[in-house]
Amino acid sequence: MPIRILLADDHQMVRQGLRALLEQEGFKVVGEAADGHQATRLAQELTPDIAILDLAMPLMNGIGAAKAIGQASPQTKVVVLTMHTEAQYVLEALRAGIRGYVLKSRAAGELVQAIREVSRNSTFLSSDISDTVVDAYLNKVDVPTDTLSPRELQVLQLVAEGKTTKEVASLLNISVKTAESHRTRIMEKLDIHETASLVRYAIRRGLVQP
Amino acid sequence: MPIRILLADDHQMVRQGLRALLEQEGFKVVGEAADGHQATRLAQELTPDIAILDLAMPLMNGIGAAKAIGQASPQTKVVVLTMHTEAQYVLEALRAGIRGYVLKSRAAGELVQAIREVSRNSTFLSSDISDTVVDAYLNKVDVPTDTLSPRELQVLQLVAEGKTTKEVASLLNISVKTAESHRTRIMEKLDIHETASLVRYAIRRGLVQP
DNA sequence: TAATTTTTAAGGTTTTTACCGGATTGACCA
DNA sequence: TGGTCAATCCGGTAAAAACCTTAAAAATTA
Numbered sequence: 001m002p003i004r005i006l007l008a009d010d011h012q013m014v015r016q017g018l019r020a021l022l023e024q025e026g027f028k029v030v031g032e033a034a035d036g037h038q039a040t041r042l043a044q045e046l047t048p049d050i051a052i053l054d055l056a057m058p059l060m061n062g063i064g065a066a067k068a069i070g071q072a073s074p075q076t077k078v079v080v081l082t083m084h085t086e087a088q089y090v091l092e093a094l095r096a097g098i099r100g101y102v103l104k105s106r107a108a109g110e111l112v113q114a115i116r117e118v119s120r121n122s123t124f125l126s127s128d129i130s131d132t133v134v135d136a137y138l139n140k141v142d143v144p145t146d147t148l149s150p151r152e153l154q155v156l157q158l159v160a161e162g163k164t165t166k167e168v169a170s171l172l173n174i175s176v177k178t179a180e181s182h183r184t185r186i187m188e189k190l191d192i193h194e195t196a197s198l199v200r201y202a203i204r205r206g207l208v209q210p
Numbered sequence: 211m212p213i214r215i216l217l218a219d220d221h222q223m224v225r226q227g228l229r230a231l232l233e234q235e236g237f238k239v240v241g242e243a244a245d246g247h248q249a250t251r252l253a254q255e256l257t258p259d260i261a262i263l264d265l266a267m268p269l270m271n272g273i274g275a276a277k278a279i280g281q282a283s284p285q286t287k288v289v290v291l292t293m294h295t296e297a298q299y300v301l302e303a304l305r306a307g308i309r310g311y312v313l314k315s316r317a318a319g320e321l322v323q324a325i326r327e328v329s330r331n332s333t334f335l336s337s338d339i340s341d342t343v344v345d346a347y348l349n350k351v352d353v354p355t356d357t358l359s360p361r362e363l364q365v366l367q368l369v370a371e372g373k374t375t376k377e378v379a380s381l382l383n384i385s386v387k388t389a390e391s392h393r394t395r396i397m398e399k400l401d402i403h404e405t406a407s408l409v410r411y412a413i414r415r416g417l418v419q420p
Numbered sequence: 421t422a423a424t425t426t427t428t429a430a431g432g433t434t435t436t437t438a439c440c441g442g443a444t445t446g447a448c449c450a
Numbered sequence: 451t452g453g454t455c456a457a458t459c460c461g462g463t464a465a466a467a468a469c470c471t472t473a474a475a476a477a478t479t480a
Contacts, residue, residue: 011293011314013321017227034315058458063245085222104221111223143305148427165467177429180468185426196372199409203420210413210420256453359457375436387460392439426477436467444459450452 002028003119006048008039008065009081011059018052018081021108027115030139036060036068037171050115053098055082056209058137058161059171062152066096077118081111085128089206100124147189153207155182159195160202212238213329216258218275219244220267220290228262228291231318237325246270246278254282260325263308265292265299276306285327291321296411297401300339310334357398363417365392369405370412 005027009015012034017194019029030046033039033112035057043051051069055062066078079100080093100114103126114124148156151172158168169179192198215237219225221314222244229239241256243249245268248420253261261279265272276288289310290303300311310324313336324334361382368378379389393408402408 012316013231013291013312013314013318014224014227017224017229017231017316019226020230024230081223100225104223106222108223108226134219151427160406162406164404174427175429176467177431178427181429182427184469194372194374196370196404196409199406200370200372200418200420203410204414208410210410360460384458385460386436387462388458391459392457394438422480424477424479426475428475429473430468431472433472434467434469436477438463438465440463441461442459447454447456449454 002026003030003050003115004030004046004048006031006033006039006042006051008033008036008052008057008062009054010034018108018111022112022115026110028181034058036062036065037174039065039089040068040072043076044067044196047073049119050079051113052079052081052111055080055084055093055206056081060154061157062208063092064157066093066098066149067150070097074164079114079118079124080113084206086206090125090129091152092206103128104128118138123147152182152186152189155179156186156198156202157207159186160184160199194202211238213260213325214256214258215325216241216243216249216252216256216261216286218243218246218262218267218272219264220244228318228321229384232322232325235322244268246272246275249275250278250282253279253286257283258286259329260289262285262289262291262321262325265290265294265303273302273306276303276308280307282363283322289321289324289328289334295339297399300335311339313339318404358399362392362396362399365389366396366408366412367417369393370409370418 005022007015007018007029014030019032022029023154026033030048031042033042039051043063045108053065057065062082064079069078079102080098081104082089083104085103089138093101097117100123102111102114102124106126110126117124129186154172158171163171165179165183166176166204169176173180187193187198190201192201203210215232217225217228224340225242232239240258241252243252247269249261249263263272263275267275272290272292276290279286279288279419288308288310290308291312291314292299293314295313303311309328310333311322312324312334316336318420320336327334364382365378375389375393376386379386382389395401397408400411402411413420
């Protein structure tokens with residue numbers, strides 16, 4: 001029985017390319033998602049063996065999606081596929097429970113290898129990921145953590161993407177007032193008082209692309 | 211005789227995926243490049259019919275590569291493949307002599323269509339490209355793009371720094387209304403509709419630090 | 421279990437934006 | 451030299467968004 005895969009990347013063209021590559025290798029791509037929300041919903045519905053998640057996605061980024069999928073479909077193992085080599089991203093992903101971390105700058109063979117390793121319960125990190133990062137994770141060295149709650153991170157990402165409070169509310173299925181509350185609280189916590197600074201903060205945190 | 215294609219994108223995995231898709235369609239990918247320099251060299255060496263260029267590449271970006279290829283291999287037609295929908299990217303690309311502009315967020319079919327159109331000397335723009343840009347292009351109207359006036363750049367920077375419109379006005383010794391109309395005009399020019407996107411644009415332009 | 425944080429929400433107020441308009445200056449061009 | 455156009459400037463009004471305060475389930479943690 002082929003390994004069943006969910007593919008999440010915000011660029012349809014990239015997804016189609018990856019699908020072609022993966023199907024050549026005998027994997028079965030059972031679903032595609034363009035954002036973290038959709039990925040989570042599809043993971044719950046399809047319970048794929050592997051979810052391949054881009055880190056930079058709108059509405060909900062890869063980290064958020066990894067956590068959500070861990071809840072919605074525990075048997076699904078997550079492989080992150082990204083351009084980011086920075087330690088911060090890797091560690092955050094590992095803490096979110098991902099099993100593989102593959103760089104887009106590497107050959108497709110690495111993704112294939114990652115899928116095979118992860119699906120037999122091992123882990124896989126692209127060869128460019130420094131050993132120090134892994135050490136840091138294993139030794140549980142303290143890295144400055146976000147004081148923001150998961151929900152707040154979600155709201156922050158959406159705000160930084162340019163969503164209005166109304167849009168945020170409807171995307172998260174909460175009232176406008178609640179969305180407002182979240183944003184107010186984020187600003188309080190971060191001691192930030194304008195949207196522009198919030199956007200810059202979100203970019204520094206890697207929640208959105210510049 | 212199949213259409214001969216040069217593929218340039220800084221992510222090997224994406225290139226491999228696109229190659230798979232294009233070869234399924236009967237095109238012949240004769241070369242791959244990971245940056246603008248390499249793309250230019252290969253274009254000169256291989257004189258492909260079509261060069262597909264990502265805009266975001268190291269060493270030399272897609273625009274620079276498009277111009278260089280126009281010199282090095284005049285018979286090669288350039289199709290830009292990117293995630294950017296902003297007017298200034300599109301127009302800049304058009305001015306650099308590109309023949310197709312395709313968004314990565316669209317289906318691969320659009321890239322195929324673009325290749326066919328361009329290779330028979332037509333042009334192709336992805337359907338998400340704003341109508342105003344298309345109009346500007348079709349009417350050959352010289353629409354100002356990133357040619358923000360000095361005053362507008364000033365306002366943009368202040369806005370991106372988190373200054374309120376009121377603060378901008380007082381810093382520049384103009385009325386709030388004037389500051390507002392500057393910002394409105396900036397957004398018009400850039401085809402951007404929220405402050406958050408404006409901030410991200412300013413960061414990309416290097417006007418402010420993230 | 422108790423304490424705390426998170427997430428949710430509303431009512432009333434203030435601020436900002438969107439959209440309409442027009443005026444002036446200076447540069448460029450036919 | 452008169453016309454055009456971009457840049458700069460400013461105002462009114464209606465709508466939208468943000469802000470302030472309060473608060474109560476729900477989830478987490480101690």
